[in-house]
Amino acid sequence: MTTLRLHHSIFSASSQKVRLALVEKGLAHESVTVDLQAGEQHTPAYRALNPRGVVPTLIHDGAVLIESAAILEYLDDVFPEPALRPRDPVARQRMRAWVRRLDDVHHPANGMMHYAILGRPALQALPPERLEAMLQAMPNRRDRALRAAAARQGVEAPEFADAVRTQEEMLDALDASLAAGQPFLIGDEVSHADLVALPYVARLEQMALLALIDDADRASLVGWYQRMKARPSWRETIGALRPQVIQHWQSLGRQAWPQIAQQLRRQPAECN
Ligand SMILES: N[C@@H](CCC(=O)N[C@@H](CS)C(=O)NCC(=O)O)C(=O)O
Known part of the structure; x- marks a missing residue:
């Protein structure tokens, strides 16, 4: 077995x-x-x-x-069935390009926002030598530099401003990809592209940034997010996080809202 x-x-x-x-x-x-x-x-x-x-x-x-x-x-x-990759080579290439972009560009940006807003209280509570040891234990230099900026400067870090703009670009690019009317990022079926994008969009909602996702100008993204949240895979994973954790995260997100709003190209009506 x-x-x-x-x-x-x-x-x-x-x-x-x-x-x-x-x-x-x-x-x-x-x-x-x-x-x-x-x-x-x-x-x-x-x-x-x-x-x-x-x-x-x-x-x-x-x-x-x-x-x-x-x-x-x-x-x-x-485990080929059910397939999470399109058969058509062009569609499969586009799926991989999305996954690459999300991993390379949006993962560090989403992580920077996570640690500057949600992780910072715990990082700041560490004795300085523990924080330093934790940073030194991180073998990847880029990850370490972002974590240090999140811990030391939080939402005031230049890396934070950059991360917010990068995440706004992600939302626009996701919405543009979906604008042709197909239900999922690469056509009619869920693929790796959707599964890789979903945790980042969800994290923004978990930081009380639903207004960015719900923005009327990003209607295609709104529909996609609702479809992804209706799937059992959502309910058993991201949707199963404890509501108390999410409420706590959203209150930290609201505190960071002024610094987030400053960086946005397009202002939503208000943060949620
Ligand atoms: N490219 C890696 C990235 C993995 C990654 O960055 N994981 C984060 C959590 S999302 C982590 O384990 N961070 C370790 C830390 O915070 O020290 C992958 O896709 O597996």
Whole structure:
């Protein structure tokens, strides 16, 4: 019998992408949670699985698989039905281009907003030497620099302003892709592109930025978000986060609203 074991954090966008795909494919799996705040991603045992010290890591029958986008490809190779990739090569290429853009550009920006707004109170509560040790444990230089800026300057960091603008561009690009009238990013069926975009859009809502998503000028995105939230994969993953956590996050998001609003090209009527 085949076994799938996912090492993940319920709050992590990259982990959520893989969990969404597992549910979409109806694949049962064992769940091992990694407490990122406690630094479990940097224990020698976990770093032996994932040298970058990040979640998720999927273990399939002993094969250790890292990088969420590559894991999604693997799941479709090994468990082809239901397919989460279009058959048509042009559509498949477009899907991969979306995934690449979301991973390379929007993941760091969304993470910067997450840590500057939601993660900062915990980072600031750390004794300075613990914070420094935590930063030094992060092997990726770009991730480390963004985390340091989030911890030290929070929403005042230049990187934060850049992240807000990058996320606004993401919302516009998603809306433009959907504007042709198709229900999902790459046509009529859900694909990796949708599963990779969803956690970032959801995180903005979780930071009380629903007004940006609900903006009447982004009507195609609004429809897509509602369709994605109606799926069982949403309910079993992102939608299952405790309401108390989301309420707390939204109150932190509201406090950050003035700094967010300053960076936006297009102002919504108000923050929610
Ligand atoms: N490209 C990686 C990115 C993974 C990633 O950045 N994971 C974050 C959570 S979303 C993480 O584990 N961060 C570790 C930390 O905060 O120290 C993937 O897609 O798997």
